[in-house]
Amino acid sequence: MSITMNDVVFVFISAITVLSALGVVLSRNIVHSALALILAFLGVALTFFQLGAGFIGLVQILVYAGAISVLIIFAIMLVMNVEADRTNQPNPSRSTRFWGLLLALVLIIGLGASIWCSNLWPVLGPLPVADAVGALADLMLGKYVVAFEAAAILLLLAMVGAIILARGDEA
Amino acid sequence: MIGLNHYLLLATILFGIGVYGVFAKRNAVAILMSIELMLNAVNINFVAINKFIQPGNVIGQLFAIFIIVVAAAEVSVGLGLIISIYRHKKSVNLSDFNLLKW
Numbered sequence: 001m002s003i004t005m006n007d008v009v010f011v012f013i014s015a016i017t018v019l020s021a022l023g024v025v026l027s028r029n030i031v032h033s034a035l036a037l038i039l040a041f042l043g044v045a046l047t048f049f050q051l052g053a054g055f056i057g058l059v060q061i062l063v064y065a066g067a068i069s070v071l072i073i074f075a076i077m078l079v080m081n082v083e084a085d086r087t088n089q090p091n092p093s094r095s096t097r098f099w100g101l102l103l104a105l106v107l108i109i110g111l112g113a114s115i116w117c118s119n120l121w122p123v124l125g126p127l128p129v130a131d132a133v134g135a136l137a138d139l140m141l142g143k144y145v146v147a148f149e150a151a152a153i154l155l156l157l158a159m160v161g162a163i164i165l166a167r168g169d170e171a
Numbered sequence: 172m173i174g175l176n177h178y179l180l181l182a183t184i185l186f187g188i189g190v191y192g193v194f195a196k197r198n199a200v201a202i203l204m205s206i207e208l209m210l211n212a213v214n215i216n217f218v219a220i221n222k223f224i225q226p227g228n229v230i231g232q233l234f235a236i237f238i239i240v241v242a243a244a245e246v247s248v249g250l251g252l253i254i255s256i257y258r259h260k261k262s263v264n265l266s267d268f269n270l271l272k273w
């Protein structure tokens with residue numbers, strides 16, 4: 001078991017991702033939370049690159065780190081009415097926080113231990129496809145074309161719904 | 172040697188952090204951000220299992236794209252709802268949203 005370059009890169013990327021996710025949850029200032037969220041999205045995108053899924057990584061950067069982060073920051077600026085240090089207070093109910101921590105720890109420790117102890121060796125399947133984008137396009141417009149159209153309609157409905165919800169009473 | 176276990180463990184930790192955020196925050200935007208973290212953890216699972224179990228096809232990546240689409244729709248509608256509620260209540264604290272509670 002020698003440590004390869006790949007392992008070092010994985011540990012580095014997952015450390016960035018987990019630390020910035022903790023920053024999202026623990027920060028008291030919601031602008032800092034949003035910036036840490038961008039870093040977490042970029043860490044997940046790097047994980048995709050490392051897994052050899054370059055297209056998904058690019059989509060992750062474009063959609064999450066680009067569009068969704070900007071949307072969230074715009075919403076934060078529209079709804080901020082106290083000073084920034086008090087925008088992201090923890091839940092005042094101690095019992096809710098306790099149960100949340102307990103549930104998260106049970107999930108992480110229980111699922112993590114069962115994942116760690118199970119023998120998930122890689123199945124020696126066929127070789128990785130060289131042209132992942134072409135294969136994705138074939139699937140999307142072939143076998144899964146109904147899901148593709150449903151996703152398109154869902155995006156249209158979400159756009160119309162968001163406009164109607166955010167428009168307000170006037171006009 | 173990094174294997175499937177490590178990626179699944181990373182996704183589990185991200186998901187757990189997201190679950191804690193949903194419980195421990197009271198700002199509605201912060202809760203949406205925690206939900207985004209959980210969806211990202213699921214995406215890591217899809218792509219990792221695709222790579223290690225079925226490298227010959229890209230169905231896992233395809234469903235990761237569908238999850239990204241649904242997450243984008245969810246976050247836009249969620250932020251629209253938050254802005255709309257903020258206009259009436261001048262607050263984004265979930266404990267102030269008790270219109271439907273009796």
